[in-house]
Amino acid sequence: MQIRIVAVMVAVSALGTLRFTEPAVPAVKLPLQELRWMAGCLEMRSGDRLVEEQRMDVRGGSMLGMARTTTARGLGEYELTLIQEKAGRIVFEARPSGQPTAEFRATFVGADSVVFAAPEHDYPQTVGYRRSGPDSVIAWIDGTTGGKSRRVEFAYRRVSCPGQKR
Numbered sequence: 001m002q003i004r005i006v007a008v009m010v011a012v013s014a015l016g017t018l019r020f021t022e023p024a025v026p027a028v029k030l031p032l033q034e035l036r037w038m039a040g041c042l043e044m045r046s047g048d049r050l051v052e053e054q055r056m057d058v059r060g061g062s063m064l065g066m067a068r069t070t071t072a073r074g075l076g077e078y079e080l081t082l083i084q085e086k087a088g089r090i091v092f093e094a095r096p097s098g099q100p101t102a103e104f105r106a107t108f109v110g111a112d113s114v115v116f117a118a119p120e121h122d123y124p125q126t127v128g129y130r131r132s133g134p135d136s137v138i139a140w141i142d143g144t145t146g147g148k149s150r151r152v153e154f155a156y157r158r159v160s161c162p163g164q165k166r
Helices: 002-017 031-038
Strands: 042-046 049-055 062-069 073-085 089-096 100-108 113-117 124-129 136-145 148-159
Touching: 031 062, 031 073, 031 089, 031 100, 042 124, 049 073, 049 148, 089 113
Parallel strands: none
Antiparallel strands: 042 049, 042 148, 049 062, 062 073, 073 089, 089 100, 100 113, 113 124, 124 136, 136 148
């Protein structure tokens, strides 16, 4: 019995030396972190046409990406992209081959989709991505060109990035 009392006294006296702190505050989840599902490599094949898109994971408040379209004749077009936060908003900056840089602002960011818009841009005015299952992503561009609405979709499948085993 004495051993139990001594053990309880030791435990109670130890509590006096412990410092109780406020519960841990959860880390603030940055909106850009919501887009981590976009990182990796995607491709779309049709005949001899191959569209590839590769995007780096979030680091330093940015996601860098690149895309290219090739056929049996060689490189058709390419694009460099940057997704980052600017003034509290997520911005998608596209640098397509042979065209000036265009900046699109996120109008919707969800767990599995994102939509960027630039109403002032010639075409497209909207760029979007939607995760469709673990290995598929649907990307699209749409808007008005020459007074006509136009939408182009890219049904990508996730693939191993060069140098990685899947």
